[in-house]
Amino acid sequence: xxxxxxxxxxxxSKPAGGTKAKRRDISVRFCGIAGDGxxxxxxxxxxACASLGLDLMVNDIFSAEIRGKGKSTTTVxxxxxxxxxxxxxxxxxxxxxxxESIEEIKDVRPGGCVIYGSSIPGDLxxxxxLAAHVPPNIHGFGVPLRKLANQxxxxxxxxxxxAMGALCYLYSLPQEAFIEQLRKNFGRKSSRALEVNIKxxxxxxxxxxxxxxxxxxxxxxxxxxxxxxYTGNDALAHxxxxxxxxxxxxxxxxxxxxxxxxxxxxxxxxxxWTIQVEDEIAAISNVMGAFFAGKRAMTSTxxxxxxxxxxxxxxxxMAEIPAVIVDVQRGGPATGMPTKVEQGDLNIALYxxxxxxxxVVMAPSTVRECYTGIQLALDLAEKYQTPVIxxxxxxxxxxxxxxxxxxxxxxxxxxxKKPFPGELGTYERFxxxxxxxxxxxxxxxxxxxxxxxxxxHTPSGNPNFESNVHSMMTEKRYRKMKAMCVDLPPxxxxxxxxxxxxxxxxxxxxxxxxxxxELAREQGVKSKVLxxxxxxxxHEDSFREFFxxxxxxxxxxxxxxxxxxxxxxxxxxIQPVEMHISAVDPVSPxxxxxxxxxxxxxxxx
Amino acid sequence: MSLLxxxxxxxxxxxxxxxxxxxxxxxxxxxxxxxxxxxxLQGVYEATERxxxxxxxLVLVSGIGCSGRFPFFVKGFGFHSLHxxxxxxxxxxxxARPELTVVVAGGDGDGVGIGGGHFPHxxxxxxxxxxxxxxxxxxxxxxxxxxxxxxxxxISATTPYGNIGYxxxxxxxxxxxxxxxxxxxxxxxxxxCTEMVTQAIAHKGFSFVHVxxxxxxxxxxxxxxxxxxxxxxxxxxxxxxxxxxAIQYAESASPVYHGVLFKTAKPTYSxxxxxxxxxxxxxxxx
Numbered sequence: 001x002x003x004x005x006x007x008x009x010x011x012x013s014k015p016a017g018g019t020k021a022k023r024r025d026i027s028v029r030f031c032g033i034a035g036d037g038x039x040x041x042x043x044x045x046x047x048a049c050a051s052l053g054l055d056l057m058v059n060d061i062f063s064a065e066i067r068g069k070g071k072s073t074t075t076v077x078x079x080x081x082x083x084x085x086x087x088x089x090x091x092x093x094x095x096x097x098x099x100e101s102i103e104e105i106k107d108v109r110p111g112g113c114v115i116y117g118s119s120i121p122g123d124l125x126x127x128x129x130l131a132a133h134v135p136p137n138i139h140g141f142g143v144p145l146r147k148l149a150n151q152x153x154x155x156x157x158x159x160x161x162x163a164m165g166a167l168c169y170l171y172s173l174p175q176e177a178f179i180e181q182l183r184k185n186f187g188r189k190s191s192r193a194l195e196v197n198i199k200x201x202x203x204x205x206x207x208x209x210x211x212x213x214x215x216x217x218x219x220x221x222x223x224x225x226x227x228x229x230y231t232g233n234d235a236l237a238h239x240x241x242x243x244x245x246x247x248x249x250x251x252x253x254x255x256x257x258x259x260x261x262x263x264x265x266x267x268x269x270x271x272x273w274t275i276q277v278e279d280e281i282a283a284i285s286n287v288m289g290a291f292f293a294g295k296r297a298m299t300s301t302x303x304x305x306x307x308x309x310x311x312x313x314x315x316x317x318m319a320e321i322p323a324v325i326v327d328v329q330r331g332g333p334a335t336g337m338p339t340k341v342e343q344g345d346l347n348i349a350l351y352x353x354x355x356x357x358x359x360v361v362m363a364p365s366t367v368r369e370c371y372t373g374i375q376l377a378l379d380l381a382e383k384y385q386t387p388v389i390x391x392x393x394x395x396x397x398x399x400x401x402x403x404x405x406x407x408x409x410x411x412x413x414x415x416x417k418k419p420f421p422g423e424l425g426t427y428e429r430f431x432x433x434x435x436x437x438x439x440x441x442x443x444x445x446x447x448x449x450x451x452x453x454x455x456x457h458t459p460s461g462n463p464n465f466e467s468n469v470h471s472m473m474t475e476k477r478y479r480k481m482k483a484m485c486v487d488l489p490p491x492x493x494x495x496x497x498x499x500x501x502x503x504x505x506x507x508x509x510x511x512x513x514x515x516x517x518e519l520a521r522e523q524g525v526k527s528k529v530l531x532x533x534x535x536x537x538x539h540e541d542s543f544r545e546f547f548x549x550x551x552x553x554x555x556x557x558x559x560x561x562x563x564x565x566x567x568x569x570x571x572x573x574i575q576p577v578e579m580h581i582s583a584v585d586p587v588s589p590x591x592x593x594x595x596x597x598x599x600x601x602x603x604x605x
Numbered sequence: 606m607s608l609l610x611x612x613x614x615x616x617x618x619x620x621x622x623x624x625x626x627x628x629x630x631x632x633x634x635x636x637x638x639x640x641x642x643x644x645x646l647q648g649v650y651e652a653t654e655r656x657x658x659x660x661x662x663l664v665l666v667s668g669i670g671c672s673g674r675f676p677f678f679v680k681g682f683g684f685h686s687l688h689x690x691x692x693x694x695x696x697x698x699x700x701a702r703p704e705l706t707v708v709v710a711g712g713d714g715d716g717v718g719i720g721g722g723h724f725p726h727x728x729x730x731x732x733x734x735x736x737x738x739x740x741x742x743x744x745x746x747x748x749x750x751x752x753x754x755x756x757x758x759x760i761s762a763t764t765p766y767g768n769i770g771y772x773x774x775x776x777x778x779x780x781x782x783x784x785x786x787x788x789x790x791x792x793x794x795x796x797x798c799t800e801m802v803t804q805a806i807a808h809k810g811f812s813f814v815h816v817x818x819x820x821x822x823x824x825x826x827x828x829x830x831x832x833x834x835x836x837x838x839x840x841x842x843x844x845x846x847x848x849x850x851a852i853q854y855a856e857s858a859s860p861v862y863h864g865v866l867f868k869t870a871k872p873t874y875s876x877x878x879x880x881x882x883x884x885x886x887x888x889x890x891x
Contacts, residue, residue, distance in 0.1 A: 268881050277693065277726065278693075282690075282696075285690045285723075286694070292694075292698060297697065312686075443682040444661055444705060446661055451676045452684055453677075453685035454687055462632055
């Protein structure tokens with residue numbers, strides 16, 4: 001059995017004069033340096049595709065430097081089918097900065113094309129320009145980007161919009177959708193800005209129409225409705241805002257800052273507040289103070305911030321204070337790679353801190369789950385009086401996708417367990433109960449007083465270091481994790497339910513796994529994946545059932561150690577095939593497919 | 606003046622049955638007899654009584670150290686947090702629920718050592734909380750190590766050859782950080798301490814009371830006796846409205862002045878939040 005090549009998604013057919021080659025999905029990568037307008041290109045193309053009802057995903061890759069010659073790329077993948085991941089390779093490379101784009105050519109699939117700046121059509125100068133590096137199996141389309149931009153804008157700006165016009169023509173996309181996006185993007189600035197950009201776009205379009213009769217076309221299956229666009233960070237912030245969030249404290253850190261920025265803008269509209277504090281320790285302290293005072297509160301950070309918060313998270317466990325901590329993971333350890341993705345913070349989320357320290361750990365897999373998941377996180381934190389660590393990651397937080405966001409009503413929200421009137425005379429803050437959850441009185445309410453503490457304590461909250469008290473209270477804290485299972489969403493099995501190869505993954509890697517499974521299926525190998533937003537606690541029965549029905553388990557994740565695999569091994573006693581992907585870019589579906597096929601081969605031999 | 610002991614405080618508590626914020630439940634102060642911290646504790650009891658603050662609206666926050674036990678001894682809602690984190694916890698409580706009276710009690714190690722990064726920000730933002738810094742110039746709960754306010758040359762468990770670091774001055778820090786009420790008091794003086802704590806809680810904005818509160822068990826260098834030798838009230842004509850003046854008086858080492866060093870009226874963080882809320886109401890995009 002042959003592993004699929006990276007070109008399996010694209011039709012290899014060559015476009016001929018006057019005919020249009022069909023494409024099932026198209027990935028376009030814009031490559032440039034600071035000031036080339038790479039991000040603008042991505043947003044305009046994404047906006048246009050979303051307005052046409054296509055499914056899409058956008059991924060930006062920046063260098064960590066704001067100024068200077070840092071290279072940045074934006075890749076937009078769009079299709080009339082569901083886009084689960086960024087896929088493998090790209091169909092089109094738009095080289096806004098020629099030299100920097102050369103190394104991107106290796107990602108262009110055979111039969112794809114490169115749009116580059118040139119002075120005459122079809123020009124292939126014998127130097128280190130981008131054009132000279134376009135191999136024979138890839139179409140090169142030279143467009144005088146600079147000259148046309150200059151003609152439109154009177155300056156060197158606007159090359160990106162000229163290239164956009166060229167792309168629109170070459171891929172037979174409706175011009176109006178792009179013009180509308182230009183209007184949205186530049187219309188607010190000035191009428192001149194809009195005018196020159198429309199001119200730049202038209203010049204690019206007309207140039208290609210005149211010089212290149214060949215073109216491509218996206219296979220469109222249905223008549224489609226316009227779709228809204230969200231990044232994971234947008235969805236997460238709005239999910240919390242729509243679910244009673246009243247307070248946010250944070251410290252700027254890539255790639256989580258956007259969440260704080262959205263909260264800063266939106267919270268005061270509903271009587272809530274966002275404070276930028278002096279460090280992450282202060283952030284989690286403020287959040288715990290606000291939740292202690294009865295307001296839903298959250299912070300967001302990345303690995304370095306989560307490290308600083310670890311001690312206070314231990315206090316939240318001990319003193320049973322709700323808190324929601326979002327970690328948009330980036331490459332680590334230490335400062336690591338602020339603009340690259342890695343799923344390396346699972347261990348600190350699960351185990352960071354002193355002592356026996358049970359806490360909730362969740363990891364959304366999709367942008368939609370960022371929205372719904374953070375709402376569950378707030379509910380669990382409040383109802384079970386526990387910290388909840390919500391592990392997003394850079395690729396999930398910054399990717400932009402078309403998705404639908406469910407609207408939920410306030411009465412579905414979980415609330416704290418309040419003391420019965422009869423309990424008030426003898427109120428105990430940490431009363432022993434069957435589910436471990438004690439009724440909670442908040443400051444300002446009548447009926448009792450208490451002091452919460454990080455010291456071990458009796459049910460009334462007084463410090464106490466006796467062995468039986470410590471055992472009783474530790475058990476109580478762990479009991480909440482078990483009791484919580486009634487409120488957790490079930491783990492879903494995706495793919496072929498009867499397959500013998502079972503995959504368990506977490507976080508943003510799921511999209512690449514689903515697509516890898518589809519690729520493997522095209523090669524005749526069936527597989528299934530267990531999708532669970534819950535890392536701790538989990539619906540253990542559904543995991544056991546899944547493992548029992550699988551002959552081999554594959555656990556792919558983006559870290560060196562296999563942190564999730566280690567948890568699954570110790571929790572369920574399984575011996576999975578571990579895939580430790582050391583990726584700084586989104587996970588390749590082809591790699592997942594290859595592994596599935598290899599495991600199938602081992603099974604049959 | 607007789608030395609204040611645990612017995613005195615317990616007797617005081619029994620006398621003051623009407624005190625709304627007096628000690629509650631079965632927790633008695635765990636401090637050593639003669640500890641300076643009893644005085645500000647009594648100050649909080651009396652201040653909340655004088656200001657008619659109902660215990661259900663009173664939140665006491667602390668960090669770690671001897672001072673960290675403060676909330677346990679007060680009737681109200683208490684948050685005994687981690688070492689140095691009293692101020693940011695209190696900030697979150699106050700922003701979430703501006704109607705609550707929030708008092709932070711912390712020590713010198715807690716407030717200007719491990720938690721030293723938080724103090725400037727609550728002060729500069731004029732968060733409407735009261736911060737009682739109970740300064741005994743030593744780490745008492747860990748049995749006698751040098752602190753950021755220990756004098757140069759002080760011998761302690763971790764400075765057996767003498768402290769070769771210089772002490773900082775918490776009152777000066779409070780002033781330069783932008784606290785809008787700054788007072789210094791000697792824990793020997795119960796009446797002044799109660800008066801300062803009352804004024805601090807009544808003050809709108811970040812109020813700071815630097816309590817010189819000797820550790821009778823571990824600090825043999827900074828004692829009731831050594832403080833009494835250097836301390837003096839602010840001049841009778843002193844007016845606490847000049848920032849630069851206040852810093853000069855706060856810095857004075859001989860004598861060390863006690864009393865209200867600085868007081869100014871300035872909108873609080875909560876006041877500014879209200880202004881934003883009012884603007885949002887009028888905004889068409891809301």
